[in-house]
Amino acid sequence: MKKPTMTQTLLFILVIGIGLFYALKYGNKAKKDIAEFESKKETNTTTKEIIELKYFGEIDLNKTEEYIDVLTNINGNEISIDLNIIEETISKKTIQPTINFLENLHEIEKIAHKQVLSDFKNGNIVKDYIEHHIGEFNDDDLKSLGIKTTDSPKERKQKFLNKIYLKRIGFYPEEWDSLAIFDFTISRDLTQYLIVLSFDSNGKFVDIYTES
Structure with a gap:
């Protein structure tokens, strides 16, 4: 089995890094959207009297x-x-x-x-x-x-x-x-x-x- 070249290793690290970046970015955004939705839902659901x-x-x-x-x-x-x-x-x-x-x-x-x-x-x-x-x-x-x-x-x-x-x-x-x-x-x-x-x-x- 061939040993990966330096270039391939750097590309692999770059791809992993980009993936982690977007996962972190959009994962936090999704959590924020869910939190805002739940907050609005709680606000709009007023107990009837x-x-x-x-x-x-x-x-x-x-x-x-x-x-x-x-x-x-x-x-x-x-x-x-x-x-x-x-x-x-x-x-x-x-x-x-x-x-x-x-x-x-x-x-x-x-x-x-x-x-x-x-x-x-x-x-x-x-x-x-x-x-x-x-x-x-x-x-x-x-x-x-x-x-x-x-x-x-x-x-x-x-x-x-x-x-x-x-x-x-x-x-x-x-x-x-x-x-x-x-x-x-x-x-x-x-x-x-x-x-x-x-x-x-x-x-x-x-x-x-x-x-x-």
């Missing part, structure tokens, strides 16, 4: 939807209710007042309606809303609300008041001082102006105002 929210069903506190709306019946009236969450996750502590509010929604809706009547009697918001629309609506508009041209101003206002109804309730769990917004209207078709009531995280009435 499911709760049952009355009217809205199941929601995941660790992966919230920005906006959910449903139609429901409250005290004999069909009302649109919506849930608005800013952050992608929300804690059980933050959502708890909303849970409590929804459990007592039928009673709070009655309080909101009484507040509208009380403001008509003792305040200015509801009166101004009614007077503005009576002045703006034509006879046909008023007739569609059951108001006659022969009615006295007092009768018109009372009939108008009786037609005001709750259109929508919006929930904002992260807003402690205005957790729930109640929108009242005289008509979905005749006006864009609303009588708005806000309630805090304890279910207490906070404010009444108008907006479009």
Whole structure:
């Protein structure tokens, strides 16, 4: 058997060296890629925290939807209710007042309606809303609300008041001082102006105002 020449020996060493170099280089890269993949996988796999929210069903506190709306019946009236969450996750502590509010929604809706009547009697918001629309609506508009041209101003206002109804309730769990917004209207078709009531995280009435 021939003894390898010096050149063959050097070539052999060079080939072995190159092989070790690439094995080390790409082996470390493969390990790095695997580590990064596992890290991303761990980050993306967030534990679900499911709760049952009355009217809205199941929601995941660790992966919230920005906006959910449903139609429901409250005290004999069909009302649109919506849930608005800013952050992608929300804690059980933050959502708890909303849970409590929804459990007592039928009673709070009655309080909101009484507040509208009380403001008509003792305040200015509801009166101004009614007077503005009576002045703006034509006879046909008023007739569609059951108001006659022969009615006295007092009768018109009372009939108008009786037609005001709750259109929508919006929930904002992260807003402690205005957790729930109640929108009242005289008509979905005749006006864009609303009588708005806000309630805090304890279910207490906070404010009444108008907006479009």
